[in-house]
Amino acid sequence: MEILQSAAALQAQTEIWRQNKLRIGLVPTMGALHEGHLQLVRAAAQENDVVVVSVFVNPTQFGNAEDFRLYPRVPEADAELLGPAGCTALFLPAVEQMYPQPTVLRFDFGPLERVMEGEHRPGHFNGVATVVSKLFHLSRPHRAYFGQKDLQQVAVIRQLIADLSFDLELVAYPTIREADGLAMSSRNRRLAPADRAVAPRLYEALALGASLVEEQISTPEAVQQAVEQFLAADPAIQLEYFALADGRTLQPIIGTWTPGSVVALCLAAYVGGVRLIDNVLVTLA
Template sequence: MKLVNTVEELHAEIQRLNPDKTVGLVPTMGALHQGHISLVKQAVSENPIVVVSIFVNPTQFNDPNDLEHYPRTLENDLKLLEPTGCSIVFAPNAKEVYPEPDKRKFNFGILEQVMEGQHRPGHFNGVAQVVSRLFELIKPAKAYFGLKDFQQLAIVKNMVKQLQLPVEIVPCAIIREESGLAMSSRNELLTDEQRKNAAVISETLFKAKELKGQKSVKEITDWVTETINKNPFLDVEYFEIVDDEQLQPVNNWNENSTYFGCVAAFCGKIRLIDNIVF
């Protein structure tokens, strides 16, 4: 495993390993956990060369305070990655990724007008900027994304289609802590007490799935919001039950369709997201 910080070093290392071999990419913002590691292991099993990028992308943060406090733990990240068999860790600074300011504006239509897009204006444009830039620099055959960021996955797939990029987007399952809490770099910012109470989010989603046959979409939506909000540590920003393609809120169940229940909630000042398949 080789750590590189510049685009020049990145290309030299890929060249050394063999430029004709396919590359798998796992894009991350660092503060790695076992969820990330599961993506890396899948990438290693499917590609002869695997690049893990670690870059806290400034263009996807609409809150400067959130960017400033996002955890940065490169030394620990490298320890976690060492046994995975990944080939290259690319940890650039912003100048390497954006030699010039990226002024591109993407249009994702209704995909970015709900949930995360509605509550974090500009976020998905920043995601598209950095992911497309990484694809340009690394030229992966496959790129791996966790299903926890369900809307982000849909945006990246749409971006690949728009730009006609030759990369396969591989969705990977949510990895959870023993309590059920979806693994997230932001979990490291929680106190022990907050972390314990944050598990109510996933616990409520699991129960909601069991209630699908007994309650309407609106009844479940209201129940999930009320149940999470009963916990004094938690405050729901949104809970939506959406279709799996356009991510639009649904009003009625259709047994032939797949739905996702997506939630964002604050635990103290820490914003957590999760989702479940109905």
């Protein structure tokens, strides 16, 4: 596995691969890798000739400076995991490589970024779209791989690809969970032991909501109330939002269920001061 640290080096390598008719898979990450990331890398290795994995904690998608400072960074450990998983090139740039000058471009994803993460983290998806666009231009992938845990991010990137005519396929893989149901996340490293023991209740709340949605007896409003009450029973959890949304548009579901539709149950909560997100999808009969 080769480690590339400059944008120019990645562009040069990409050009060689393209000239040799090799298919390129890209797995963008912010590092502190876990099994969810490695699933994406292994899938990319199976479906492409070469695989680029980027490890870059992107400052423009953080609205909270302390959250950016505390985000786990373990590049040496990440590199040890990536080679056996099938990574061809690890792109490990400094901030100056990705942002040689301050970016002034602004993306607007319309209703998609006015809800959930977009509502609670203003500017977040502008930062995501900026860095992902840069990675697409630098690595020129045929396929790019993302995890469903970041459901709204996947939807935003899908729109980005369509609107800017990027010639690549977006591949989304299901969320990988710990044995107790907690969605794997780099932020889990920041949980104290007592908070780690509480964190699986987020998935338990989603599972409760999903069972009620599947029955289609309770109204969306009743499901909302049931999930919020479940989480309110644990003082260690501070719910930021729970949303029932259309699985395609991610717009709120109000009043009634639509047979045959996909319902996304999404939440964000603080556990011990660490912000965690999760979601599950339910297809209605």
